[in-house]
Amino acid sequence: MIQLSQLRHAYPERTLYIDRQHGHPEYTFLHFFTSMKLTYNGRNIVTEPHSVIIFRPGTPQHFESDMPMVHDWIHFHGDLKPFLQNTNLKLDTLYYPSQTNFITELTRELETEFYNARANRDTLIQLKFQELLIKLDRTVSGESEPVFSTEITENFRRLRGEMFVSLQEKWPVERMAAKVGFSKSRFYNIYKSIYGVTPTADLIEARINSAKNMLLFTGKKIEDISYLLGYENTTHFIRQFKKWTGCSPAVYRKKQQS
Structure with missing residues (x-):
């Protein structure tokens, strides 16, 4: 079971500078709509738009943008292993999903559930988070569903x-x-x-x-x-x-x- 602590969907920033030399105490899920300057595997790189990464607790994080940007982000803790066991997703790994609309939509739904104390909130959060990871795994594995208007x-x-x-x-x-x-x-x-x-x-x-x-x-x-x-x-x-x-x-x- 995982516990969300903070999250936002399609969150805008005029600029962004994050330098967590000792990482974050919780897992960090990030989806950047725009290119970002990111330290990854010891190298400074500029990502392509719509990159995704899940940092494990304690992994050093350095990313920045000197331009207006938008991103989905989730901080959470708990036992992530059951959520990943049937996927090929790896932590601290940069991905470029072929589709990303579902990330923002599911983050929005998670945000709504998290900030509203409604019946069965925790159950829905677990299910929606599982859906997020499964769909992410599909897209990065080339099994994404075509999107039509x-x-x-x-x-x-x-x-x-x-x-x-x-x-x-x-x-x-x-x-x-x-x-x-x-x-x-x-x-x-x-x-x-x-x-x-x-x-x-x-x-x-x-x-x-x-x-x-x-x-x-x-x-x-x-x-x-x-x-x-x-x-x-x-x-x-x-x-x-x-x-x-x-x-x-x-x-x-x-x-x-x-």
Whole structure:
């Protein structure tokens, strides 16, 4: 368990000069939005923007900026080992995450929880801090999630909702892509990045799940279910259902009812 002592998100400074020759008594998490002059591994370096480092207690710290700068910072103490054991993150190590928006957002959420005595505050702090380290580990390991604008994600959400309530309609990828204003290939890549599955596979799974519900909770014939879900013929529906579930619709209905 860790205990926060001080923290700020997107904290502005006109200039900054920190020279802790004997380090800080607590862990220090730093995310610099701008370049910083930093003593690192015995060398004076100028970092690239959006560098991140977690200093262990007692590690000498020297960083400065003679220009206006912004940073996220957290001082904390406690047992950090359980938070790091499933990551490849190392202390006193400079990182350049491919994405950093989540750092500021999670630091903001931690700050809000820390300075407001609300129910389950400590539990949320532990979870959000763990999330911060896991996402940091992903980004520095090259496993970051693509970031899309709110408009794009909302358009894709609406499209997906329209598809799922109109399963009887034909939904070729070209039609899906046109709905959100992207080329077929660009649409395909964005959809898979957001939902973790191809648009075609997502649509098939939605149809199969709908078929399962109708098989279990209605007395509809398999031919009718096939038609209601947009299949051109029952044979195609049965073949696809069996591929996804391992059994035919008739066998699935019989097994579940028994």
